[in-house]
Amino acid sequence: MRDVLKIGKYEFNSRFILGSGKYNTKLIKSAIEDAEAEIITMSLRRINTDCDNILDYIPENIKILPNTSGARNSDEALRIALLARELSGADMIKIEVIKDSKYLLPDNYETTLAVEKLANEGFIALPYMYPDLNFARDMKNAGAQAIMPLASPIGTNKGLSTKEFIKILIEEIDLPIIVDAGIGKPHQAAEAMELGVDAIMANTAIATSGDINLMAKAFKHAIIAGRLAYLAKMGEVKDTAQASSPLTGFLE
Amino acid sequence: MINEIEKYFPDMEVINSDIEEKIHSALDKANFEKYTKEDVIKALNKETLDIDDFCALLSNPAKDLIEEIAKRAKKERERYFGKNVYFFTPLYISNYCENQCVYCGFNCKNNIKRAKLGFDEIEKELIEIKKSGLEEILILTGESRTKSDVQYIGQSIQLAKKYFKNIGIEIYPLNTDEYNYLHKMGADYVTVFQETYDKTTYEKKHLKGHKRIYPYRLNSQERAILGGIRGVAFGALLGLFDYKKDTLATACHMYYLQKKYPHAEISVSIPRLRPTVIDNSINPNEVKELELLQIMCAYRIFMPFINMTISTRERADFRNNAVQIAATKISAGVSTGIGEHTKKEKDGDNQFEIADSRSVDEIYKTLENLGMQPIMNDYIYVG
Numbered sequence: 001m002r003d004v005l006k007i008g009k010y011e012f013n014s015r016f017i018l019g020s021g022k023y024n025t026k027l028i029k030s031a032i033e034d035a036e037a038e039i040i041t042m043s044l045r046r047i048n049t050d051c052d053n054i055l056d057y058i059p060e061n062i063k064i065l066p067n068t069s070g071a072r073n074s075d076e077a078l079r080i081a082l083l084a085r086e087l088s089g090a091d092m093i094k095i096e097v098i099k100d101s102k103y104l105l106p107d108n109y110e111t112t113l114a115v116e117k118l119a120n121e122g123f124i125a126l127p128y129m130y131p132d133l134n135f136a137r138d139m140k141n142a143g144a145q146a147i148m149p150l151a152s153p154i155g156t157n158k159g160l161s162t163k164e165f166i167k168i169l170i171e172e173i174d175l176p177i178i179v180d181a182g183i184g185k186p187h188q189a190a191e192a193m194e195l196g197v198d199a200i201m202a203n204t205a206i207a208t209s210g211d212i213n214l215m216a217k218a219f220k221h222a223i224i225a226g227r228l229a230y231l232a233k234m235g236e237v238k239d240t241a242q243a244s245s246p247l248t249g250f251l252e
Numbered sequence: 253m254i255n256e257i258e259k260y261f262p263d264m265e266v267i268n269s270d271i272e273e274k275i276h277s278a279l280d281k282a283n284f285e286k287y288t289k290e291d292v293i294k295a296l297n298k299e300t301l302d303i304d305d306f307c308a309l310l311s312n313p314a315k316d317l318i319e320e321i322a323k324r325a326k327k328e329r330e331r332y333f334g335k336n337v338y339f340f341t342p343l344y345i346s347n348y349c350e351n352q353c354v355y356c357g358f359n360c361k362n363n364i365k366r367a368k369l370g371f372d373e374i375e376k377e378l379i380e381i382k383k384s385g386l387e388e389i390l391i392l393t394g395e396s397r398t399k400s401d402v403q404y405i406g407q408s409i410q411l412a413k414k415y416f417k418n419i420g421i422e423i424y425p426l427n428t429d430e431y432n433y434l435h436k437m438g439a440d441y442v443t444v445f446q447e448t449y450d451k452t453t454y455e456k457k458h459l460k461g462h463k464r465i466y467p468y469r470l471n472s473q474e475r476a477i478l479g480g481i482r483g484v485a486f487g488a489l490l491g492l493f494d495y496k497k498d499t500l501a502t503a504c505h506m507y508y509l510q511k512k513y514p515h516a517e518i519s520v521s522i523p524r525l526r527p528t529v530i531d532n533s534i535n536p537n538e539v540k541e542l543e544l545l546q547i548m549c550a551y552r553i554f555m556p557f558i559n560m561t562i563s564t565r566e567r568a569d570f571r572n573n574a575v576q577i578a579a580t581k582i583s584a585g586v587s588t589g590i591g592e593h594t595k596k597e598k599d600g601d602n603q604f605e606i607a608d609s610r611s612v613d614e615i616y617k618t619l620e621n622l623g624m625q626p627i628m629n630d631y632i633y634v635g
């Protein structure tokens with residue numbers, strides 16, 4: 001059975017999205033290979049360089065997902081997205097609107113506005129957001145093609161602190177849900193996938209591990225394991241469909 | 253009674269700010285003698301540190317725990333910045349100065365070679381620096397509103413924008429509208445060192461000029477943010493006064509300003525006094541390398557998200573290590589004289605001696621071999 005991840009018009013076999021912002025650039029290529037990732041995110045700010053550009057280290061078949069980091073409002077996000085398209089040809093953009101330099105938490109309101117602006121410009125917009133159902137709906141209505149809720153504050157490696165809210169998004173939002181920040185250990189990635197998240201994005205956890213290649217592999221396997229468990233559960237006979245009705249069998 | 257150093261000049265804008273008050277109330281409460289090793293360990297075991305914990309990390313008993321402190325700092329640094337080290341270089345375009353800071357070679361009473369670069373000379377310097385691969389530049393002047401006026405600086409920024417992606421300025425403090433003008437010209441980062449937060453010392457060390465007005469200088473960063481500037485940098489010149497208190501004050505300055513303006517990017521430098529032409533009697537060893545690293549780590553653990561610059565005043569090996577533990581920014585290919593990038597004979601004298609004169613290439617390669625990722629630019633101007 002082929003189990004593909006569909007985002008907009010694109011299809012991917014891998015459900016592991018690699019972040020790129022914290023590595024030694026030269027290690028990126030082998031990390032991508034070990035992770036078997038097909039999408040890599042990078043900040044437009046980082047591609048905005050003439051020297052040792054990270055883009056030069058990304059294999060051609062890998063989809064670049066530029067993010068709008070540095071944007072503090074929706075207009076800045078749009079400006080950065082347009083520049084990203086110019087610089088890298090990317091049409092799929094991870095929207096990041098942050099106006100808090102301490103916790104780096106996304107601003108859901110400005111992000112929603114940004115989704116609308118980018119979608120109008122023809123981008124496949126993937127908003128990074130704090131997992132709030134109402135905002136996720138608004139973002140979907142504004143044209144988002146996937147929702148990227150955070151699991152924990154970025155870089156904290158704390159895993160699924162927002163689990164209950166992400167579960168609601170999985171249940172209610174009819175778009176790929178990609179858990180974006182805070183996943184620090186492979187088992188946390190597996191847990192999220194098991195819940196029914198569609199993909200995982202990880203950066204700090206791998207970039208700062210003792211062995212980048214081993215950790216990339218560990219995440220790859222964890223994500224696959226979680227996905228398989230999720231698919232297996234889907235096949236389970238649900239409680240509601242059980243034949244015997246010990247409590248209500250007396251009804252005539 | 254208002255002290256002389258608090259009397260604003262007529263051209264100085266007054267903003268409504270409570271930051272100074274907050275800094276000084278924290279300073280009044282501080283007592284670095286009360287901390288024990290246990291306090292330091294307790295601070296290190298906390299996830300988020302408060303100002304009291306920060307003081308514990310600066311205390312004398314903490315010196316024995318420097319290895320543990322460095323470990324925690326490195327962890328925080330990696331969490332926020334990974335392996336990235338940001339490169340930049342300063343460009344001194346004028347060394348005219350109307351202030352009289354007793355510790356500085358540029359001061360107006362000091363008989364040094366003065367120069368101000370013309371725009372064609374600036375452009376030549378920019379082109380020369382650009383060859384090294386750098387993409388971030390910090391434009392510096394001495395503090396003379398008449399010799400290097402705001403327009404001159406604005407036009408220099410515009411020129412720099414032709415060659416560089418990220419432009420910062422370290423010039424005399426400005427009013428909000430002037431910061432806004434320089435922001436529109438293309439600068440997004442403003443550095444103003446308070447030098448010391450002890451008013452008595454401040455008064456003694458800053459004898460003349462605009463700089464003598466303590467609160468106007470202290471509110472520079474806030475005016476810059478109000479003027480639309482993205483990031484602001486802070487620093488006390490360690491060795492002028494009790495370094496622990498000045499470090500605490502700097503931390504409070506950053507902490508309260510970030511709280512008030514959460515979007516602002518915060519940056520810190522940790523300069524220590526070095527001998528200058530004028531004054532060889534200052535003892536640069538009050539803050540030795542141990543204390544310097546301790547201070548850097550304390551900042552990193554207390555405010556893990558801030559940028560931290562390690563100066564060329566420090567020797568190469570210290571810098572190589574500091575950027576792996578606490579610092580995130582390093583200057584390279586530095587010359588503190590005027591016109592030194594393009595001419596063998598510089599036009600104007602240097603502000604201070606540097607201890608690490610390595611080229612961009614050398615530092616780049618060294619850091620790469622240490623597993624770090626040198627980064628020339630991680631910024632985009634969005635207006």
Ligand code: SF4
Nearest residue numbers: 349351353356358359
């Ligand atoms: S420290 Fe700055 S303001 Fe003071 S004399 Fe030197 S250049 Fe002028």
